[in-house]
Amino acid sequence: AQTVTQSQPEMSVQEAETVTLSCTYDTSESDYYLFWYKQPPSRQMILVIRQEAYKQQNATENRFSVNFQKAAKSFSLKISDSQLGDAAMYFCAYRSGNTGKLIFGQGTTLQVKP
Amino acid sequence: ETGVTQTPRHLVMGMTNKKSLKCEQHLGHNAMYWYKQSAKKPLELMFVYNFKEQTENNSVPSRFSPECPNSSHLFLHLHTLQPEDSALYLCASSQEGGLETQYFGPGTRLLVL
Numbered sequence: 001a002q003t004v005t006q007s008q009p010e011m012s013v014q015e016a017e018t019v020t021l022s023c024t025y026d027t028s029e030s031d032y033y034l035f036w037y038k039q040p041p042s043r044q045m046i047l048v049i050r051q052e053a054y055k056q057q058n059a060t061e062n063r064f065s066v067n068f069q070k071a072a073k074s075f076s077l078k079i080s081d082s083q084l085g086d087a088a089m090y091f092c093a094y095r096s097g098n099t100g101k102l103i104f105g106q107g108t109t110l111q112v113k114p
Numbered sequence: 115e116t117g118v119t120q121t122p123r124h125l126v127m128g129m130t131n132k133k134s135l136k137c138e139q140h141l142g143h144n145a146m147y148w149y150k151q152s153a154k155k156p157l158e159l160m161f162v163y164n165f166k167e168q169t170e171n172n173s174v175p176s177r178f179s180p181e182c183p184n185s186s187h188l189f190l191h192l193h194t195l196q197p198e199d200s201a202l203y204l205c206a207s208s209q210e211g212g213l214e215t216q217y218f219g220p221g222t223r224l225l226v227l
Contacts, residue, residue, distance in 0.1 A: 004156075033214065033215075035215065037218075042220070043202065043220055043221050043223075044218065044219075044220045044221075045204065045206075045218035045221075046218075047215055047216075047217065050215055091156075091157070095214065100145075100162075100210060100214065101159065101162075101170070102147075102159065102216055103156075103159075104156045104157040105156060106155070106156050107156070
């Protein structure tokens with residue numbers, strides 16, 4: 001069975017600085033997708049970024065980028081120029097290409113200090 | 115309205131009550147999901163519907179009963195719940211066969227007394 005692990009329950013970053021959130025996963029599949037979701041205190045889960053496993057190029061979305069290391073089964077999220085609005089819980093998620101099932105990590109709470 | 119909406123946003127019910135949660139997606143998606151989010155635990159997938167057909171029931175107790183009358187609406191009927199069922203219930207939708215990214219609603223915060 002696939003698993004997703006976020007080893008950092010809490011992280012903090014100074015406004016305008018860069019922070020990296022870690023995520024590792026375990027799978028025997030070759031076809032899958034990886035996601036980072038953000039859940040602010042208002043509770044609306046928002047997609048931040050997605051990565052297809054077959055793509056070698058790391059996905060980027062403005063200030064958000066990933067470091068996808070397929071062999072190491074690592075999928076970290078880098079937030080550059082952190083803003084106060086980035087404070088939220090961040091979830092790493094794995095989607096099986098076979099079953100379509102989405103599996104979430106435990107989440108990392110990010111605090112942004114002014 | 116756009117995206118995925120859920121009503122009610124907050125619900126308090128006794129263990130003998132019957133209530134329903136409603137989810138509606140305005141994205142033209144063909145798959146819908148119910149998740150349970152408890153404190154200190156990862157999101158737990160409860161049910162999956164593809165083209166109105168239930169394709170997954172993740173060992174959910176029968177006191178939770180889903181209903182998907184069409185591809186835009188999803189309900190979760192609740193009866194004789196337990197206090198440990200108190201949680202945030204999230205609905206999501208996706209386009210299977212397409213981008214397959216799941217889009218989430220704001221959730222219903224449920225408290226069972």
